[in-house]
Amino acid sequence: MLNKFNYIDDVKKTVLVVDDEYVNREMLGAILKEYYNIIYAENGEDALRLIRANEKILSCILLDLLMPVMDGFKVLDILNDDVRYRSIPVIVLTSEKQAEVESLRRGAADFITKPYDTPEVIIARVKRIIELSENRLVIQSTERDELTGLFTRSFFYEYANLMDRYHGDREMDAVSVNIDRFHLVNEIHGRDFGNKVLLSLSDVIKDYAHENEGIAARGDADDFYMYLNHQDSYAKLESRINEAMGSLDKSVYIKVRIGIYSCLADSQDMENRFGRSRLAANTLRGKFNQTIAYFDNELQHKVFYSERLIHDIHEGIARKQFEVFFQPKYDITDDKPHLKAAEALIRWRHPEFGMISPGDYISLFEENGLIQMLDQFVWHEAAAKIRYWRDKYGVTIPVSVNVSRIDIYDPEIEDKIDKLVDECGLNPEDLHLEITESAYSDNAEQLIQVVEDFRNKGYLIEMDDFGAGYSSLNMLANLPIDVLKLDMKFIQDIHTDGKALRMVQLIMDIANFLHVPVVAEGVEVEDQYRLLKRMGCQLIQGYYFSKPVPASEFEEFIGGTT
Ligand code: C2E
Ligand code: MG
Ligand code: MG
Numbered sequence: 001m002l003n004k005f006n007y008i009d010d011v012k013k014t015v016l017v018v019d020d021e022y023v024n025r026e027m028l029g030a031i032l033k034e035y036y037n038i039i040y041a042e043n044g045e046d047a048l049r050l051i052r053a054n055e056k057i058l059s060c061i062l063l064d065l066l067m068p069v070m071d072g073f074k075v076l077d078i079l080n081d082d083v084r085y086r087s088i089p090v091i092v093l094t095s096e097k098q099a100e101v102e103s104l105r106r107g108a109a110d111f112i113t114k115p116y117d118t119p120e121v122i123i124a125r126v127k128r129i130i131e132l133s134e135n136r137l138v139i140q141s142t143e144r145d146e147l148t149g150l151f152t153r154s155f156f157y158e159y160a161n162l163m164d165r166y167h168g169d170r171e172m173d174a175v176s177v178n179i180d181r182f183h184l185v186n187e188i189h190g191r192d193f194g195n196k197v198l199l200s201l202s203d204v205i206k207d208y209a210h211e212n213e214g215i216a217a218r219g220d221a222d223d224f225y226m227y228l229n230h231q232d233s234y235a236k237l238e239s240r241i242n243e244a245m246g247s248l249d250k251s252v253y254i255k256v257r258i259g260i261y262s263c264l265a266d267s268q269d270m271e272n273r274f275g276r277s278r279l280a281a282n283t284l285r286g287k288f289n290q291t292i293a294y295f296d297n298e299l300q301h302k303v304f305y306s307e308r309l310i311h312d313i314h315e316g317i318a319r320k321q322f323e324v325f326f327q328p329k330y331d332i333t334d335d336k337p338h339l340k341a342a343e344a345l346i347r348w349r350h351p352e353f354g355m356i357s358p359g360d361y362i363s364l365f366e367e368n369g370l371i372q373m374l375d376q377f378v379w380h381e382a383a384a385k386i387r388y389w390r391d392k393y394g395v396t397i398p399v400s401v402n403v404s405r406i407d408i409y410d411p412e413i414e415d416k417i418d419k420l421v422d423e424c425g426l427n428p429e430d431l432h433l434e435i436t437e438s439a440y441s442d443n444a445e446q447l448i449q450v451v452e453d454f455r456n457k458g459y460l461i462e463m464d465d466f467g468a469g470y471s472s473l474n475m476l477a478n479l480p481i482d483v484l485k486l487d488m489k490f491i492q493d494i495h496t497d498g499k500a501l502r503m504v505q506l507i508m509d510i511a512n513f514l515h516v517p518v519v520a521e522g523v524e525v526e527d528q529y530r531l532l533k534r535m536g537c538q539l540i541q542g543y544y545f546s547k548p549v550p551a552s553e554f555e556e557f558i559g560g561t562t
Helices: 002-009 022-032 044-054 072-080 097-105 119-139 153-166 182-189 191-211 235-246 270-282 297-318 358-367 371-393 413-423 437-442 444-457 473-478 488-492 498-513 526-535 551-561
Strands: 013-018 036-041 058-064 090-094 110-113 172-179 215-218 224-229 256-262 292-294 322-331 338-350 354-356 399-402 431-436 460-466 483-486 518-521 539-541
Touching: 013 022, 013 044, 022 036, 022 119, 036 044, 044 058, 044 072, 058 072, 058 119, 072 090, 072 097, 090 097, 090 119, 097 110, 110 119, 153 215, 153 224, 153 270, 172 182, 172 191, 172 270, 182 191, 191 215, 191 224, 191 235, 224 270, 235 256, 256 270, 270 292, 270 297, 297 338, 297 358, 297 371, 322 371, 322 551, 338 358, 338 371, 338 539, 338 551, 358 371, 371 399, 371 413, 371 431, 371 551, 399 460, 413 431, 413 444, 431 437, 431 444, 437 444, 437 460, 444 460, 483 488, 483 498, 488 498, 488 518, 498 518, 498 526
Parallel strands: 013 036, 013 058, 058 090, 090 110, 256 292, 338 399, 399 431, 431 460, 460 483, 483 518, 518 539
Antiparallel strands: 172 224, 172 256, 215 224, 322 338, 322 539, 338 354
């Protein structure tokens, strides 16, 4: 069992000796000091002070019972009541049989009788109690991962904590390593090859960790962890991993992500440290030329910011900090452009951060299951406004709302929207649903089913941000959509770059061929507008006509049409 702690056994552990009599302290110290670092206390109060100060490195306490100021029983009770100290084993020093039972009852691990036994017995007892308590800490966890032989995660955390306890002065790094799109490696090249990749990676990681006086573990699937001495650079690790991956099969490119959290003067618990290194690693998703990322101040700030926003959304909705803005879509097919429709866009006036852009929180809320609440709020506001404007101005301005890919998973989405349209006395074609192109490639089957149901009922579906995702042009012919919204970046350069212009022309031609009208988003200047009009684009949304504005301001556009 002991070899498990081989990194730990070669350092001297610390033992606290508490006794009011100088002679006793000296005697125990002399017996144990060859094997342990000894610190001394003269009474209970003194002992508690030292325990607090040395909590992380204390392996064992030898405690006299009868002492002035504060006796040993009191100390036992305090330690036993506190989760921080409960795991430090206490051996009671006593001459009374009676007191032995009482002290065991109060949480003592063992006792040594006065006058003292032979030194060998005392040393053996202390050693055994320390071993027992260490083993208890790790006994619940299964130790090794079957495939790689690395530690399992829960064992690894316990072990890393023990390392801290005995090497408290070392500066450590928590490192996470995972493989980019590992599930694809398995799916495309088979599980056997996947296992080969994992084994080869684990070899590099194990060696690297050991060379730097650390330990390594494998968590789920392709998640690896290292807890090791702080390194100024991980370039060597990166190149060794690349070399190992490259030698497996030249035709398969395997990219890893390495996230690092340096635990300098740290109070985070082990799980949080690795949570942070994992977060750093995850920032590398989609960054194909970068392999290493650090959990730095910027990321920390982002995490705090995200946590705040997640925390604040409920209150934000309750306190009406969210407001729906409307941006007009103009029909430009006639000589004079006229208002045709609008897009509802969410705005958050945060009491502390001011106006925050949807770019800061839409994908965050998608990840955390909060987007549905927000979207439903927007859909309600939009539907209510369509009705309000119809009553006030006698015209129906169709409004498109954004439907997140997460909304599509909601089995009740159709019922919810039907009910809303019904309650506001609208027709389905008054409410347009914008779904981003990337959602189509995500979960195509389910999405297409939901979208078809909506279309059959008369709702209009707009494919948002077309061109930003990966769907091919021929997919376009088969997808159930009514309107194509061209991604803004296509429009950006059409007046300065001939290639960009030809690209838009091409998409426009295909859309015309399919009889799908195109909305050009992000039109900011007159030149862009004229070019689009000449190419046969029907609808335009952009700052050229107006930024998204509050509902009351939007009414001025409606007023202009009636
Ligand atoms: P989107 O749906 O493609 O919305 C268009 C975005 O382009 C809006 O940004 C709009 O303000 C901006 N925009 C419009 N015209 C111009 C222009 O001429 N120049 C420039 N530079 N930008 C223009 P916004 O409001 O910041 O929204 C960003 C994205 O956040 C939206 O992209 C949409 O994907 C998402 N979003 C906004 N509101 C909601 C919502 O209520 N629910 C969901 N699920 N997503 C939303
Ligand atoms: Mg949109
Ligand atoms: Mg868009």
